[in-house]
Amino acid sequence: MQAPRVRFAPAPTGYLHVGSARSALFNWLFARRHGGQFVLRVEDTDESKKSQEFVDAIVEPLRWLGLDWDEGPYFQSQRKHLYDVAIQQLIDGGRAYFCDLSAADSQRLSAEAGLREGYHGWSRDRNVADGDGVVVRFRVPDKGSTAIEDLIRGRVEVAHDTIDDFVIRRGDGSPVFFLANAVDDHDMGISHVIRGEDLLNTTPKVKLLWEALGYGTPPRYAHLPLLVNEQRKKLSKRRDSVALSEFMADGYLPEALLNALALLGWGPPDEVEIRPMAEIVSLFSLEVVNKGSAYFDLVKLKHINNAYIKALTPTEFVEAVAPWLPAHYDLGVVEALAGEVQQRISTLSEAPGWLDWLFVDEISEYDEKAWTKAMVKGRAADRVLAELVGVLETDPFNDSGRLEASTFEVGNRLSEELGARVMSQAPLRVALTGSGAGIPLWEAMTYLGKERTLSRIAAARSRLAG
RNA sequence: GCCCCGUUCGUCCAGCGGCCUAGGACGCCGGCCUUUCACGCCGGUAACACGGGUUCGAAUCCCGUACGGGGUACCA
Numbered sequence: 001m002q003a004p005r006v007r008f009a010p011a012p013t014g015y016l017h018v019g020s021a022r023s024a025l026f027n028w029l030f031a032r033r034h035g036g037q038f039v040l041r042v043e044d045t046d047e048s049k050k051s052q053e054f055v056d057a058i059v060e061p062l063r064w065l066g067l068d069w070d071e072g073p074y075f076q077s078q079r080k081h082l083y084d085v086a087i088q089q090l091i092d093g094g095r096a097y098f099c100d101l102s103a104a105d106s107q108r109l110s111a112e113a114g115l116r117e118g119y120h121g122w123s124r125d126r127n128v129a130d131g132d133g134v135v136v137r138f139r140v141p142d143k144g145s146t147a148i149e150d151l152i153r154g155r156v157e158v159a160h161d162t163i164d165d166f167v168i169r170r171g172d173g174s175p176v177f178f179l180a181n182a183v184d185d186h187d188m189g190i191s192h193v194i195r196g197e198d199l200l201n202t203t204p205k206v207k208l209l210w211e212a213l214g215y216g217t218p219p220r221y222a223h224l225p226l227l228v229n230e231q232r233k234k235l236s237k238r239r240d241s242v243a244l245s246e247f248m249a250d251g252y253l254p255e256a257l258l259n260a261l262a263l264l265g266w267g268p269p270d271e272v273e274i275r276p277m278a279e280i281v282s283l284f285s286l287e288v289v290n291k292g293s294a295y296f297d298l299v300k301l302k303h304i305n306n307a308y309i310k311a312l313t314p315t316e317f318v319e320a321v322a323p324w325l326p327a328h329y330d331l332g333v334v335e336a337l338a339g340e341v342q343q344r345i346s347t348l349s350e351a352p353g354w355l356d357w358l359f360v361d362e363i364s365e366y367d368e369k370a371w372t373k374a375m376v377k378g379r380a381a382d383r384v385l386a387e388l389v390g391v392l393e394t395d396p397f398n399d400s401g402r403l404e405a406s407t408f409e410v411g412n413r414l415s416e417e418l419g420a421r422v423m424s425q426a427p428l429r430v431a432l433t434g435s436g437a438g439i440p441l442w443e444a445m446t447y448l449g450k451e452r453t454l455s456r457i458a459a460a461r462s463r464l465a466g
Numbered sequence: 467g468c469c470c471c472g473u474u475c476g477u478c479c480a481g482c483g484g485c486c487u488a489g490g491a492c493g494c495c496g497g498c499c500u501u502u503c504a505c506g507c508c509g510g511u512a513a514c515a516c517g518g519g520u521u522c523g524a525a526u527c528c529c530g531u532a533c534g535g536g537g538u539a540c541c542a
Contacts, residue, residue, distance in 0.1 A: 011542045013541080013542075103540085117467080117538090133540095153471070153472090156470070162468070162469050163538095167539080167540050170540040171540055174540085176540070176542090181542090197471065197535085198542090200537080201470060201471090201537040202542080204470095225471095225472080228535080232534065263478065263491090264478070264479090267480060267491095269480075269481095270480090271489075271490040271491075272490085274491090288482085290472095290479080292472055292534095294479090295477060297477050297478065297493090299477080300477070300478065300491080300492045301492095303493090304492090339505095340505095343505045344505080354503095374502090407501090421501085423501055423502095425501050426502065429503095430502095435502090437502055437504080438503060438504095439502095
């Protein structure tokens with residue numbers, strides 16, 4: 001294949017969401033796979049939508065994901081002169097005309113004529129003069145049809161009599177998406193248009209304009225299956241929380257998110273799902289992309305993110321997780337315990353939940369269920385804690401193996417004395433961490449230190465007594 | 467309403483006429499490991515929407531039905 005040129009062309013309507021990110025990714029994958037170029041174009045034809053803030057909301061997440069573009073961003077708002085020329089060309093060639101009718105006018109005329117709702121070329125022969133508030137409409141051929149050969153869906157054909165003469169220039173003079181799309185894709189030499197299926201219906205319109213403008217061979221099209229929510233509806237910014245910024249804030253790794261997104265609508269032939277992006281690039285193929293919509297499952301995303309987190313070296317992990325840690329955390333301690341934390345979290349934001357007990361002065365709150373189980377119902381819990389104080393008082397706290405052995409020794413000794421199994425780790429854990437579940441105690445205790453260990457045991461004993 | 471698209475385990479993906487008594491992953495269930503929680507390992511659960519064709523042979527091709535979705539704007 002000749003080096004393709006593809007583009008990601010979002011409208012700056014607020015934040016970037018995962019559906020858009022997936023479209024960007026598939027364009028990027030296709031470009032990288034075939035040694036082509038990836039162009040970024042902001043479709044801000046509607047002036048009211050344009051805002052630097054919204055542009056940042058597109059660019060920043062793309063950078064974070066690592067979807068680097070080779071050209072752009074281009075802004076349609078800065079290319080109006082090109083659209084004006086194209087529109088004039090269509091008017092001069094009799095392919096477009098002025099119209100001053102409102103939606104209500106059109107609706108009334110349709111009703112009076114007994115036709116279906118829609119615009120039925122009402123102003124085609126009215127010779128409306130251009131002016132403020134006057135739009136330009138494209139004259140869709142009465143007969144025939146327009147077909148596209150979609151790389152994913154095959155032939156899609158739409159009869160012209162089902163397409164109304166659509167607006168290509170608004171009353172305020174700004175171009176509409178269809179027109180700007182055709183002009184830009186032609187001007188930028190786009191060879192493949194890869195986007196969501198929600199745009200499939202617009203493609204014949206763009207192709208009609210393309211032909212009317214004498215642009216020659218149009219780009220190849222590929223319409224990706226939609227990403228849907230649990231109700232199988234198209235992901236919506238309103239209903240669904242899908243902002244890329246949220247995934248960033250929750251502590252997903254960009255590589256993991258990209259890997260997960262690549263698996264929606266596409267799968268590698270060897271069925272190995274979690275793998276480096278370089279491999280995905282070399283395996284990627286547009287032709288085998290699925291046709292059915294896909295539900296973006298957060299549970300699976302978390303699994304993938306966990307896999308990526310576990311693969312980090314301790315140093316890498318500390319660097320990645322640092323933004324989620326309170327400033328008073330000792331990063332050296334975090335690094336030493338990294339592996340234990342990594343296997344327990346699916347997002348970076350969960351890390352403090354496993355570490356916080358190491359960086360506070362005392363336990364202010366105990367998990368009641370764990371307390372009851374280990375302290376109240378746990379056999380001889382107070383005896384265990386009392387004995388533990390005895391052995392730990394003289395322990396140098398520099399050897400995790402020794403701390404572990406000493407703890408179990410207390411449990412075993414009491415088991416023998418009482419003739420029933422006595423657990424020593426459980427009450428110690430609750431006393432030190434306030435919780436019944438957590439990372440292994442022993443190495444962590446060397447960082448917690450003797451002083452805090454003994455004071456926490458004392459606090460637990462007095463709570464038990466009270 | 468009209469136009470367009472789609473339909474393999476609960477979810478995501480593999481399958482592109484015989485290798486399929488349909489494979490992998492997530493989830494779920496069970497077990498091993500473990501004096502916490504996890505990780506890891508082992509095993510199990512579960513699907514070709516339905517009906518007609520075509521063919522020696524169909525999850526794979528064709529038609530229809532049902533269901534789902536998208537579009538129908540001076541949004542993109």
